[in-house]
Amino acid sequence: MKFAVLILLGLVPLGQAGSSSYFIPQHRISGIGAARDDISDDVLAARTDLMIQAQAFVILREANALAGARRVTGDPKLQAVFTSAAARGGFPKSTLEAIAYLESWGDSRAESWAGSPRGIMQISQATAHDMGLKVVEATRYRVTRERVAVKTKGKTRYKTVTRRTAYKVVLRDDRILPERAIPAAAVYLAGMEQKFGGRDWAIFAYHCGQGCVTEMQELTRRAAGIPRDQVTVPRMFFSASPSRNRELFVAIQQQMWRDYSPTYYFRVQCAERLLALYRSDPDAFAALYTEYRSRFGATARAPYRLSVWLKPEDMVFHSNDDIRLDVGKRLARAFDRPDYFGYDLRLAPDMPGNLEYFSMASPAAIGTLAYIAFETRRLYEQMASQSQQFQPLPVTALVRPDEFASLENDREGLAHCSGQVFDIAYAGLPPGEIECLRFVLDDLEWDGYLGFVEEGRDSLHVGCAPSARDFFSSIFQEAAAEVSGTR
Numbered sequence: 001m002k003f004a005v006l007i008l009l010g011l012v013p014l015g016q017a018g019s020s021s022y023f024i025p026q027h028r029i030s031g032i033g034a035a036r037d038d039i040s041d042d043v044l045a046a047r048t049d050l051m052i053q054a055q056a057f058v059i060l061r062e063a064n065a066l067a068g069a070r071r072v073t074g075d076p077k078l079q080a081v082f083t084s085a086a087a088r089g090g091f092p093k094s095t096l097e098a099i100a101y102l103e104s105w106g107d108s109r110a111e112s113w114a115g116s117p118r119g120i121m122q123i124s125q126a127t128a129h130d131m132g133l134k135v136v137e138a139t140r141y142r143v144t145r146e147r148v149a150v151k152t153k154g155k156t157r158y159k160t161v162t163r164r165t166a167y168k169v170v171l172r173d174d175r176i177l178p179e180r181a182i183p184a185a186a187v188y189l190a191g192m193e194q195k196f197g198g199r200d201w202a203i204f205a206y207h208c209g210q211g212c213v214t215e216m217q218e219l220t221r222r223a224a225g226i227p228r229d230q231v232t233v234p235r236m237f238f239s240a241s242p243s244r245n246r247e248l249f250v251a252i253q254q255q256m257w258r259d260y261s262p263t264y265y266f267r268v269q270c271a272e273r274l275l276a277l278y279r280s281d282p283d284a285f286a287a288l289y290t291e292y293r294s295r296f297g298a299t300a301r302a303p304y305r306l307s308v309w310l311k312p313e314d315m316v317f318h319s320n321d322d323i324r325l326d327v328g329k330r331l332a333r334a335f336d337r338p339d340y341f342g343y344d345l346r347l348a349p350d351m352p353g354n355l356e357y358f359s360m361a362s363p364a365a366i367g368t369l370a371y372i373a374f375e376t377r378r379l380y381e382q383m384a385s386q387s388q389q390f391q392p393l394p395v396t397a398l399v400r401p402d403e404f405a406s407l408e409n410d411r412e413g414l415a416h417c418s419g420q421v422f423d424i425a426y427a428g429l430p431p432g433e434i435e436c437l438r439f440v441l442d443d444l445e446w447d448g449y450l451g452f453v454e455e456g457r458d459s460l461h462v463g464c465a466p467s468a469r470d471f472f473s474s475i476f477q478e479a480a481a482e483v484s485g486t487r
Contacts, residue, residue, distance in 0.1 A: 089186025305451025342373025
């Protein structure tokens with residue numbers, strides 16, 4: 001299986017923009033932003049698949065991803081446990097493996113940073129009790145003695161004080177025994193599948209908890225545009241937006257801020273595919289794992305998608321002269337019509353005379369910017385509670401030479417010497433517009449079209465995926481044709 005972002009949804013011709021007051025591309029990505037309303041079965045299936053593929057970044061950027069795949073699939077004793085657990089619990093072996101892979105990388109003694117969950121399936125103490133697993137603790141006391149100063153009638157004397165400090169010791173913990181934890185988890189998941197009416201909800205419950213799923217299912221049933229027989233995790237996730245099904249949207253946002261649990265089902269599906277890839281072609285898996293190593297910074301863990309997508313060979317504009325010599329080749333001038341294209345160039349070059357060159361970027365970057373502005377404005381205008389007009393997105397950086405980034409001591413700014421990224425300063429935008437902007441960016445990132453990261457406290461650093469550059473370049477060409485009057 002090759003994990004690559006596929007442009008499956010876009011390229012749907014929607015007619016000429018006509019006499020619209022702002023830029024409307026002829027080709028759009030289905031089911032994004034305002035187009036989430038009444039999302040069709042085909043678009044839902046395509047978006048779900050792209051979302052699953054996009055989770056490969058989240059998984060493979062971790063240092064233990066390769067060793068974990070080897071451990072989960074290659075240990076004969078562990079494999080026997082997975083097989084018997086699946087037969088006993090009635091939950092697929094591949095899904096049990098995927099959960100163990102995500103939760104602990106197959107390490108039976110793994111402990112969560114949160115403290116309570118432990119073992120190969122990362123089971124909390126409360127859930128262990130529900131599963132019938134035994135966790136027995138005992139209280140012990142540590143005795144320490146120390147000399148302390150005591151003042152009596154103006155004189156200082158010392159005395160020895162004995163202190164007893166209680167601490168817990170674990171006498172038995174079934175969670176760290178794969179032969180107990182995995183079958184118990186299988187039975188538990190099968191029970192959740194029966195209780196909540198679907199395997200997707202059972203997986204969601206494993207991460208989010210039963211109370212959380214009960215609430216999210218009820219909100220999904222009440223949401224507009226969801227058939228009664230299609231109350232699924234993908235429908236829940238892709239049917240919420242700031243303008244429609246807002247109650248569901250807010251609930252999903254809260255869960256995302258807490259622990260990203262609404263995306264857990266998609267990660268498990270991706271982990272199943274990755275483990276299948278490792279089994280069929282370990283070398284291909286290892287090559288893919290290497291692709292997700294960061295090319296920048298001191299750590300191999302990729303902090304965000306752009307650090308994987310941008311290669312050292314993309315960093316070609318080292319000086320202002322490099323930009324000047326490239327005009328009309330790899331770089332194009334960004335359109336400077338804020339009201340029409342929905343973004344406002346607020347660039348700060350090193351010298352006023354360089355403003356012309358700092359207004360350049362790759363056609364793909366300019367097309368990405370124009371498309372983000374279009375989708376953000378469309379969604380913002382659809383919000384019933386809107387009380388302010390759309391404000392063009394302030395763009396504070398396009399292409400920049402790396403010597404400028406070095407001068408500014410801006411590590412993230414080095415990516416600008418590729419011409420493939422841009423910065424949006426959002427602090428001055430209305431809150432509703434910021435919400436729409438972030439929603440559109442999330443939507444496009446979840447499907448693998450772009451990546452973005454916070455730069456400072458009020459700016460976003462954005463760039464499209466290499467596999468999406470042709471699509472966004474076509475958006476640039478549409479815009480250029482409109483500007484020249486040839487469309």
